[in-house]
Amino acid sequence: MNGLIQTLNNLLNDFGLYREFVIKASFYFIAALTCLFAFMVVRSRDIFHCAVFLAATLFGVACVYLFLNAEFLAAVQVLIYVGAIVTLFIFAIMLTTKIHDKAIKQTNRQALIGGALALVLLSSLIAIINRNPWKAGGPGADREFLGLGELGKSLMSTYALPFEVISLILLAALVGAIVIGRTYKE
Amino acid sequence: MVKYAHLIPLFPFLAFAINILFGRKLKKASAIISIAASSASFFLAALTFLGNLKGGGSYVVAKWLALKTVAIDFGVIVDPLSCMMLLVVTIVGTLIQIYSIGYMGEDKRFSRFFAYLSLFMSSMLGLLLADNFVILYIFWEGVGLCSYLLISFWFERPAAAKAGMKAFITTRIGDTGLLIGILLLFFTTKTLYFKDLAGLAGDNTVFTIAALLIFCGAIGKSAQFPLHVWLPDAMEGPTPVSALIHAATMVAAGVYLVARAYGIFVINQIPLMAVAYIGAITALMAASIALVNNDIKRILAYSTISQLGLMMVGLGAGAYSAGAFHLMTHAFFKALLFLCAGSVIHSIHVEDEPSLHTQDIRKMGGLFNKMKITGATFIIAGLAIAGVPPFAGFWSKDEILSELLKSGHYGLFVVALLTSLMTAFYMFRLIFLVLFGKTRSKLRVHESPNVMTIPLSILAAFSIFIGFIGSPFMNHAFQNFIYFGDVHTMEIIEPNYFAMGISTAVGLFGIGLAYLFYILNNKILPQAIRARFSLLYNVLSNKYYVDEIYEFLFIKPCLRLAALSFKFDLGAIDGTVNWAARVAMAISRVKSWIDIHVVDFFVNLVAVLTGFASLAVRRIHTGSVQNYLLIAFFGLVLIIVIKLIGG
Amino acid sequence: MIPQSHFLILGAILFAIGIYGALTRRTAIGILMSIELILNAANVNLITFNRFLGSPDGPAPSGADGLGQIFALFVIAIAAASAVVGLVLVIAIYRNSKTILMDKINLMKW
16 A cells, blocks of 8 residues: 555646545545445345445445554455455345346335435434544544554454454354254255 | 839930930930830839838938928828839830830831820829928829820821910910929928828818819819810820820829828818719710710720729718729720720721721721721720720729619719710720721721731720729739728728629610611611700710810910010010010210211311411411521511610 | 535435334345445444544554554444344244235234
């Protein structure tokens, strides 16, 4: 990531004023795209399309992470979410639908009220966000990037306990999945 | 010797218990047990008598009640009067029980008869031995009970059952008087022992009234006027019962009571005169009714009533020994008379109705040739009762007559004489009509078995010889043995030849008159007299209408009161109870209505409301998770919005 | 350059869309995908706060550093685990009732 930013910096050095504008423009573009893809996830008729749009949304979120100086997280997001979880989704879809099923209406009767509720929620959240004077600053803010090594160190020292717990959770999920997914040979 | 006297009533009581409990199995053997018991009592009585002669006296057997002021114990009185009575009762009782083996031989309740007889013997003997009024009353009631049981022994016949009831109720009236008298004495003198009372009695109203009340008991038991009505009806019982109870012993209990309580009677002339006059009225009345009666046993019953009246006359006039003497001799020959009558009844069968035993003397006649022993003893008894010397009745009746003359009761003397005349007449009327003359209906007759004729013979012997005890030939041993008053040594009593002569004349005259009427002119004379004195005849043959008067005065109102009470009980009391029940039922109906329509309504209302509410509310459970999520989320949004707007 | 609130608004939008999807999709898999969206919205918020507020105790290695990112990492792990289990359940239900439509799976209906 280091080199990339520097390269971009070098490239856009000349465009000084454009730099901010381009950064801003690209962010809004990617954010809008992400929202669009997310909307498509929940509105597609075909589940396959949903899965693909989900993958696209997750990509978009990874890009947003980049804007927030969280390169490692972006990489992890792509790796795990898109690489493993969406794949898992596609497997499940394959196992549970017949391919030649015609596309059926994908929303149930709650669509209207659910939509209204979601809108209300959204507007309330936006109102709250705008109203609130967000604190900024604090130690460690505005850092250009967080090195992987340092993340690893804090993971092993300060956050060791959650680390162990998460491994246990993953183990439990694994075992549970195997048990539930078993087929009984008669 | 004397100290075992209390066992005398116990032997027959034991016989009663055995016969009542095991009678069904014993059958004929029950008679042997009863007779053995009463023979044992006889022996003991004889021993007691001898002991008393040697000087033995009363004693206490066991302690009983110890009240605050007085103690009443089971005591036994052994004195000449009770010894004499004990002997009489045991001898006559045993002989009659032997007789009953033959008389009641075919009866299906044979053993129970002997059980009752034993119970009676026990009660009577206990009565004679009682030394205070309480014990006496207990046994008094006991003999009354036995009398009732035995009169209505053949209770399948309604006449017998009614007679039993009549006897019990009539004597009850007398017994109530006796009880009140006893209580009066107790409250006055705080003691009920005969010997104490004799000393304490003083000449005042309380004792007079007490004596009269005690005499009421005697009136009831001894069938004196006006409570005599039960004795003739009691003839419904078997003849041995009539002989034992209603001739020789129980009816004598009344006389015995007066003699026992004589100390209270002699305080002044009032009780004595009451006794004498009632006795006189009774004697005359009963003898006159017997003149025209046609039933063997009823003639003898009225004769008993009359003779008891005579005894009461004697006692009332102060002739204590004479009355007791007549009591003894009468027991023997009256028992003999009844047993003979029973023998006659038992043996004759009316030809046209083989199962019927008749007691109507108009249907009998000329039986002497077929029943010699019965006939002979019958005549002996008749002579005894008529007062012909040297038979027993002469000596005792003569004693009473001479005492009456000596004490100056000339009116009572005349009454006694008249009674003797009528007695002789009706007794020989009976004998001539039954035993002699032509047989008036077709009868099959045979002599009674030995078991019945032997007691007859023994009693006949007594009837002949027992009178000599009180005669001049034995220096009036009886009168010197049994007397009232201070101890005195052997007295020489001058025989009253006038009394002797006139009583013999009267007796022979009566016999002659009967002979005239019933042997010589046996068809014409009786009917002529009847026609002439038809009104008198009707009154006499209807027993002076006493029963009818009682029926009208007492019985019908009592029954009407009973019916009224019953109707009241049925209507008012039962009605009230039923009404209460109906009210309760009505209330219960109301309550049930309330329960169904009000209480259940509310309960059901709650249930229904819950049902409605749940019907509405359960729609939330759509089963769809997203619905649940929606609802939850809705709540969240609501909170946020409110917070947002509210600030 | 880009104010903090815009990132947060992005997160809010993603969250709302995810909620809408969770309430509306007819298949279980659709609901699971919506839930992934919600989790990602939360992650965006976390990273935003990490960028703008830093960590509580100063730079590493002495203090907790990169708290938001670590948290987001864990969220991703949790999301993965839940997705796994959820999908296995969907497969099991599909085996039982041969349908994946949520309307038809209403055994708990009154």
